[in-house]
Amino acid sequence: MSIGHTLLGLLESGPRHGYDLKRAFDEHFGQDRPLHYGQVYSTMSRLLKNGLVEVDGVEAGAGPERKRYAITDAGVTDVAQWLSRPEKPEPYLQSTLYTKVVLALMTERNAAELLDTQRAEHLRLMRGLTERKRKGDLADQLICDHALFHLEADLRWLELTAARLDRLAETVRG
Amino acid sequence: MTPEGSLLAADGLHKAYGATPALDGADFSVHPGEVVAVLGPSGSGKSTLLHVLAGIVRPDSGTVRYGDRELTGMNDTERSALRRTDFGFVFQFGQLVPELTCVENVALPLRLNGVRRKEAERQARDWLERLEVEDIRGQRPGEVSGGQGQRVAVARALATRPRVLFADEPTGALDSLNGERVMTLLTDAARDTSAAVVLVTHEARVAAYSDREIVVRDGKVKDMLAGLQ
């Protein structure tokens, strides 16, 4: 999953300090692996370099970094492109998909759209696998089945998420 | 807006049950020999779309065109006749007549089309053989397994060599292996006879047997093929 795009997406709802960004990230996406502050700092530096964010202001205070970052127009476009681009279907995709869904909601984009797009991509791969399975030998069938079940699990989760979008929207926006 | 060369096409379908809209401006098309998966969340109008496309339910507005005929302009008798001759159906379960033997069940649509009993049952046996359930032809649906029953149902749907096969969750009551086999047999048979297949399912692995999928959401149809290209 892309930390850069995630942080950019978080900035889209308003300028934040680096520390705020870490906290927001940890809260929504970090699960049991919180972001190191250094990752935030280096990511922000790269984004600054690419002109996707800008420093909105500096606050006086004790901590090491009091810069406040804001997203640029280029940054917004970049997030949009990232969100609408289906992920290459692969096992254990959920975290990325999850991040995308939450961000789509936080930025008031159409999450259902995102799910449909992703499903189409998944299905494209699954069709290939199904076709291969039909023509292949037992080994092929087993391998394809393994992949198919994982892909299906992704899609199931997507369906479920779509069904829960309303509730999720309340949590995230609230 | 009907794509060139399509066998069955629908344009701007609206259908409401009471105050609840089931279809709200849905478009659809399928070409001969094409397998289209109809996806979408529960209650999105998948089944309604299938029923309207098959002429079982008349839409409130919009048109369904089959070949050069307007389905929505036909009366019930004409639509029933069309369903008997040109369409085939597979449902999730409970579609076989429990009193008839498997071969009689498969022969039923042929006989409804006026084929004589002997001939109908001969053809039915061929179809049962093709779907690998020839051995249970003398048994009643209550005496066979779910997978066998569903194969009988597929055989029955294909027996009239329909131009369009409508399948509504055909593997919904089956385990993976049986579901897969049924889908393989169904799509193979459909391709062999150049039948178009409209496949309503909520399972991705089943949808993977399709050539393309459409998504029904809030009564509207989204053609993912167009979106991807």
Add this chain to the structure above:
Amino acid sequence: MSPLRSLADRRTSRTDPGTAPQHPAPARPRSRPRAWADDLVMGMRFAAGGGREGWIRTALTAIAVALGVAVLLIGASVPTLMDAWHGREKARENLGQRHEPPRGDTTVLYASSDTVFHGQAIRGRLVRPDGAHPPVPPGMSQLPGPGRMLVSPALKKLLDSPDGALLRERLDYRVTGIIGDAGLSGPAELTYVAGSATLHEPSGYRIDHFGKAWDPPPMRPPAVLLVIMTCVALLTPVMVFIGTSVRVGNEQRERRLAALRLVGSDVATTRRIASGESLFGSLLGLAAGALLFLGLRQLAALITLWDINVFPADISPGPLPATLIAVLVPAASVLVTLFAQRGVTVEPLGVVRNRPAVRRRLWWRVLLPVLGAALLLPLAREQQWTDSPFNTVRLAVGSMLLLFGVTALLPWLVDTVVSRLHGGPVPWQLAVRRLQLSSGSATRAVTGITVAVAGAIAIHMLFTGMQAGYTEAYAQSSKERPDLAYWGHTDSWRQTEQALAALRATPGVKSARGALTANIGQVPVPGHPADDTGYMTIAVGNCAELRKLAALPSCGSGDVFLTDQRDKDVIRPGATIDLNPRLIEDDPPEPHPWQIPHNTRPTHLLSPGVGPNHYSFDLLATPSALDIGRLNSSDMELTVDYDRNLPDAIEHIRNTTAHIAPALYESSTVDNPHDQQLSSVRNGLFAGAVVTLLLIGAGLIITTVEQLHERRRMLSSLHAFGTRRASLGWSILWQTAVPVTLGLALALGCGLTLGALLLSIIDNGVTVDWPVVAGMAGIGAGVILFVTALSLPPLWRMMRPDGLRTE
């Protein structure tokens, strides 16, 4: 607290009272009867709160039980009804006292003046009190004065109606009151009691009280038959209907019972709960049945059968039968429920049907009707029906075995016939296959039709046969005796002459002849028994009248003739005979000797013999030949020939005779009172059969619709396939038609056999009323159409694509 939960608690605590630490307060183990009662009550609660299906089942059970209870209560009322009817008749009548009381302050002259008006019998009584304190029959406070009468409400209505104009002429007394119910045998009875100023002995006889102890005749065999057959024919369909109704919504109930098993109730408990459910419907039905009975008995006032017409209040079952009905009928419905569950084990996760496939064996099914016929045949071959308890039981058991044999034969017949059917068009195939797979429910319902129709045909034949018998007898005698005859007491030839004149002046009368007749005998010789000579008769009339009886060469006033039929030992010219022969053995009257004139000539009678329009006299005399006053109880005998094409001619003649003497007896064959009664019974029977068949039809509809409901999905998919509605409609028609047709065929065969046997038992000719048989078959066909027609709307509904929804 949900019932399920409470049951779980209870069950656990009962089976394991000590170790239930999770329960804060373990309930004490319940006593066994207590637990049983609780289970039944819980079942009743399910029935009352079991949703729509539960209510439908409860309502149907209640209706079925109500009908059964009503029929049984009416049947159980027959003995009390007959007692009450006879009791009323006994209390108001006095047919004459053996030792006539001496004339006094408390005696009354009493005579019967029955008449017939437009075929309806009217009971008439004349009274002439001897003193100030005559006896008064029940229903009136005092006897009517001369020229006045008290009438029954029904007679009052008839007299007041325009139709009663002719009758008013006949009964030209002033109506001064209504006879109360106590003086009537039934509410529809036509009767009057009139005061007469001219009534005298021997036209009337003297009595000093009303009410006489006489034993009612035993119920006539047709009545016994009718009651037994009606109960059997009506109860069987009702039982079948109960059987159908307790099975309604079975699936839902089994699911619920399975849920109860899951929370720990045992099999016996689930059975008790199921029993409780049907018990609820039964108890409702019991109450409804009692109400229905009270309503139905109000109709009794409108029915007259074998001259029996009773008051609704007279129809009440004895306490013992009533109690038995109240206990046994609900118990029976519970038994039916348990019977329906035989072979079905409710397991926690569903229902296990371990009922082995029923092999329908033929031998015992044939045995039942054969046994029934074997019981009835000897009865039929007996010359005369003897009303012994043994015969009655044999009759009842035989009829029931024959009828129930049909119900046993039908499933076998349906199975056998259906298993041989194949081929045919799609609807036919669907129906036949359905019946092959499970003909049980359809057959069960049809069984009811079979018994009802067989019973109705048998009873109908019984009535038709009796009616035909009567009609034939009346037609026969009308042919032989086309005339009306009247006789009654008279004192003088003058009165007879006047009567003849009056009759000849009556419109419609073609001719009338008459004579004064009396018994004559040998003069008793002291010490010699007088009755050796037998009775001889003398006819007195003027020459014109005598010429109508015998060929007279010449005739003049004072002539006497000896007939060729005379007792030649006694009746000789110059012999002395007794004009006042003794009629009662122990009461020898004073002899009135009279010498037959020497110039008496022989003659021969024109139509001698016994029977209608035949007569036999020993002597013919002109009025002046002897003193008529010395004759013993002289009667006038009048014969009238009239124009049958003139409407009401006979009523005019009756009016005339009533004015000659109200107590004149009429002997005629013009009115067949049985015809009208039997016709009304037959109509009622037909209506009853229709109602029964409709009831069965309702049961069939329930079964069919439930079946359709279970197969909703399949029907929808068949519709998706483009199956025509008509095809499925036809299949329902065939599905009903095959068992019903077989049932009707069996019913016709059995009904005709039973009817023929019953008619032979009462020694009546066997006739088959083919229109009625056709009518029954027609009703059967109607039921098929009715069931099909009413099943079609649900069928259309089930065929809607809603049934295809998976979500």
